[in-house]
Amino acid sequence: MTVHSFTFSDQPLDLEQLRGSVEDRSCGGYVSFEGWVRDHNDGRQVARLEYEAFEALAVKEGQRIIEEAAYRFGVTQARCVHRIGLLELGQVAVWVGVSTPHRGEAFAACRYIIDEVKHRVPIWKKEYYVDGDSGWVNCERCASAALDSDSHAAHGHHHADHSQDPAVSALARHPQGLVAPDYSRQQILAEVGPLGQSRIRGARVLVIGAGGLGVPVLSYLAGAGVGTLGVMDGDSLDASNLHRQTLYAITDVGRPKALLAADRLRALNPEVDVRPYVEHAALANLAGIAAGYDVIVDCTDNFSAHFVINDVAVTLAKPAVLASVYQYEGQVQVIDTHSACLRCLWPEGARDGAVGNCAEAGVLGPVPGVLGSLQALEVLKVILGIDSPARGAVIIVDLRTLECRRIAARRAADCPAHCVPCAPSPEPETIELDLRLPVAGWTVVDVRESAEVAAAPLPGASLHLPLGRLLDDPAQLPEGGRYLCVCARGLRALTAAKALRQNGRVAASLAGGYRLDP
Amino acid sequence: MTSVRIQYYALLREQAGMSRETVQSKSTDAAGLYDELRERHGFTLARSQLRVAIDGEFADWSTALVDGAEVVFIPPVAGG
Numbered sequence A: 001m002t003v004h005s006f007t008f009s010d011q012p013l014d015l016e017q018l019r020g021s022v023e024d025r026s027c028g029g030y031v032s033f034e035g036w037v038r039d040h041n042d043g044r045q046v047a048r049l050e051y052e053a054f055e056a057l058a059v060k061e062g063q064r065i066i067e068e069a070a071y072r073f074g075v076t077q078a079r080c081v082h083r084i085g086l087l088e089l090g091q092v093a094v095w096v097g098v099s100t101p102h103r104g105e106a107f108a109a110c111r112y113i114i115d116e117v118k119h120r121v122p123i124w125k126k127e128y129y130v131d132g133d134s135g136w137v138n139c140e141r142c143a144s145a146a147l148d149s150d151s152h153a154a155h156g157h158h159h160a161d162h163s164q165d166p167a168v169s170a171l172a173r174h175p176q177g178l179v180a181p182d183y184s185r186q187q188i189l190a191e192v193g194p195l196g197q198s199r200i201r202g203a204r205v206l207v208i209g210a211g212g213l214g215v216p217v218l219s220y221l222a223g224a225g226v227g228t229l230g231v232m233d234g235d236s237l238d239a240s241n242l243h244r245q246t247l248y249a250i251t252d253v254g255r256p257k258a259l260l261a262a263d264r265l266r267a268l269n270p271e272v273d274v275r276p277y278v279e280h281a282a283l284a285n286l287a288g289i290a291a292g293y294d295v296i297v298d299c300t301d302n303f304s305a306h307f308v309i310n311d312v313a314v315t316l317a318k319p320a321v322l323a324s325v326y327q328y329e330g331q332v333q334v335i336d337t338h339s340a341c342l343r344c345l346w347p348e349g350a351r352d353g354a355v356g357n358c359a360e361a362g363v364l365g366p367v368p369g370v371l372g373s374l375q376a377l378e379v380l381k382v383i384l385g386i387d388s389p390a391r392g393a394v395i396i397v398d399l400r401t402l403e404c405r406r407i408a409a410r411r412a413a414d415c416p417a418h419c420v421p422c423a424p425s426p427e428p429e430t431i432e433l434d435l436r437l438p439v440a441g442w443t444v445v446d447v448r449e450s451a452e453v454a455a456a457p458l459p460g461a462s463l464h465l466p467l468g469r470l471l472d473d474p475a476q477l478p479e480g481g482r483y484l485c486v487c488a489r490g491l492r493a494l495t496a497a498k499a500l501r502q503n504g505r506v507a508a509s510l511a512g513g514y515r516l517d518p
Numbered sequence B: 001m002t003s004v005r006i007q008y009y010a011l012l013r014e015q016a017g018m019s020r021e022t023v024q025s026k027s028t029d030a031a032g033l034y035d036e037l038r039e040r041h042g043f044t045l046a047r048s049q050l051r052v053a054i055d056g057e058f059a060d061w062s063t064a065l066v067d068g069a070e071v072v073f074i075p076p077v078a079g080g
Helices: A015-021 A055-073 A103-120 A149-153 A166-171 A193-202 A214-224 A257-268 A283-290 A303-316 A366-384 A450-455 A467-472 A491-502 B010-016 B030-041
Strands: A004-009 A029-036 A044-053 A077-083 A085-088 A092-100 A123-129 A134-137 A204-208 A228-232 A273-277 A295-298 A320-326 A329-335 A393-398 A403-408 A443-446 A482-486 A506-510 B002-008 B020-025 B051-054 B057-059 B070-074
Touching: A004 A055, A015 A029, A015 A077, A015 A092, A029 A103, A044 A077, A055 A077, A055 A103, A077 A103, A092 A103, A193 A366, A204 A214, A204 A283, A214 A228, A214 A257, A214 A366, A228 A257, A228 A283, A257 A273, A283 A303, A295 A303, A295 A366, A303 A320, A303 A329, A320 A366, A329 A366, A366 A393, A393 B070, A403 B057, A403 B070, A467 A491, A482 A491, A491 A506, B002 B010, B010 B030, B020 B030, B030 B051, B030 B070
Parallel strands: A004 A077, A204 A228, A204 A295, A228 A273, A295 A320, A443 A482, A482 A506, B002 B070
Antiparallel strands: A029 A092, A044 A085, A044 A123, A077 A092, A123 A134, A320 A329, A329 A393, A393 A403, B002 B020, B051 B057, B051 B070
8 A cells, every 4th residue: 555645643653553553564765754852952952842733734745746756766565653742852753664665765855745745834843941931933934924914923922033034935836726827918018919828828838958048047947927938957066056046945955957847936936837857968868858838948057968958949949039148248049940959050069168057157146147148038939929129149148248139140051960761869979988898789981091901900800981071972881780989089970970961861079089098 | 460359259369368359360261360369369279179250140251350349259159
C-alpha cells in the first residue's frame, strides 16, 4: 500500500510506529528527519513550545507538498507528521519519512518535504522562556496571512516578525478561486482586449534559464496570464544569484531554481500551468520538450546553450526570443521563420570563455532585469501579433549610456541552421576522446596530409582522407555513417565535420586534435 | 585616408577604454580597419570572433570603407 500523507498529531510521536508505516519491500532506501524542540532561540533560553495550526488549510498544503515530492522524486512512501499542542524540550516537533527504490531520491525528497513544510504550511509557534515570558515567534510562513487579516486576528495573537520576512508575500498561497486574477490593466490596451487575452491564455511559452534574464521573463509572463509556462533550469540557487534574481529568497539557496520559480509563479498566478524541468538544455532533451510549446525564450548564460536553443527553434520553426548580457550591455534578437537566426550571424559558433559571462565579467542586477523585461515584452508581441523591430535585427542596449541601437541582420544564404538538408544533427560538434582507446560508434576520418599520417599514425582503425580531398566532394563518404574527423590541432577536422554536416552526414570533430602526447 | 566613426561594445569597449572614437584609417575595408585598431588597442578577440556592422546593418569584412561611415564591432555576448 502506498502512503502519501501529511497529518497533525496532538500526542507525542511514536517513531517506531511511524517508521513501520513507510516500510516497503520494493524500496532500497529510507530517510527520515526529526525536528526537535531545542532549548534556545534568538539568544533566549526556551523552556517549552506550543504549536498551533490552521488545520483545514495546513493539511491541504501539507498534502500537496507530499504529492509534489512523490511526483518529482519518484517516492514510493512519504509521510510527514507535525505536532500541535504543548511540547517539552527534546520532543519531536515534526517527523518526515520517505522510502524510495534508491537512496538519492530518498534524501532529496525528505529534504524537499521538510523545507517546503517549513516554508508553506501555516503553523505558529509559541515559545515559553525560562524567565517566565512567552511569545508567538517565528511564524515561519504564515500562509493564512495572505488570506485576509480577519482570519489572522481570529487567532488572537500577533506576528511581529512575519511582516519583515521577505519570503512571506512570495510564498503565501492564495487558495485557488479566492481572488481571481485580474488582467484589466492590460486588456484596456487596444492591442490586447478580450481577444488578445484569450491568445495569451492559450499560449505555451518555454523559458530556458531561470536566472537574471529568466526571472523577469517568467514573472511578467505569469502575471500576464500565459496559459502554460515551462521553466527549464538545471542549476540550484547560489547566494551570488540573488542580487539579480529577485524571485528567490536567501533561504532558498541550494535548491533547484526551476522548482523554486515554479512555486513562486504558481503563487503569483494560480491560473498558469507551470511546468518545471530541472535539467540543462541540450539537443538531446530540448527538442522533445520544446515541441510542446509555441514560443521559446532563451535566458541562458553560455554560448553552447544559446546555439542549442537557436538550432532547436529553427528546426521546429518556433519563434524564439534570445537575449544575453555583458556587464552594462545586452543584446536582444527575435527569430522566426523569416528572420536571421543566431547562426546566420555566427556561422562558426562562438566559444565559451572568449568573452565572459556574468560570473567572470561581472554584472549589475538591473542589467539582466532590463533585458529580461524586454524579452517578456517581445514574447507578448509575438503572442499578440504586434510587429517588432527586434525581428530581423539585433538590438544592442548600452545601459551605461542608455543608448539603444538596431543592427539589421539578413538571413544568411548558407546558414547551417536554416539550410534544410543540413539541419543540425542531434550530435555534438566536437567531442573529446582518447584515441588510444577503442572508439565506439564512430568512423574515424583522418583529414591530415599523408606525410603527417606517416609520421604519427592514429592508433586505431581510420579512414584517411586529407581535408582538401574531402572538401572536393564531402558526399563521397556514404550516408548513414557517423564520422569523427581528426587532425593535428582540431581546426581542419572542424572544417571537415562542418562540410560533412552540410551534406547531411552525422559528423563531429575531435576537440584539440590528435597529438603524440605520452 | 578615410574618416570613420567607430562604436565599441562589451570586451572591445573595455580594452579600447572608450565607447566611441573617430579615426582616420589607411585601410580600404572593414577587415583592415579592425586589424589596424586591434594593433592600436591590443584587442584580444580575433576578427573571426566578431561581427562588423556598417551604417546600421551587419556587413561582410570585405565591405569597402567610405568616408563618414559608422562602424560598429560586435562581439557575441553570452551572459544571463
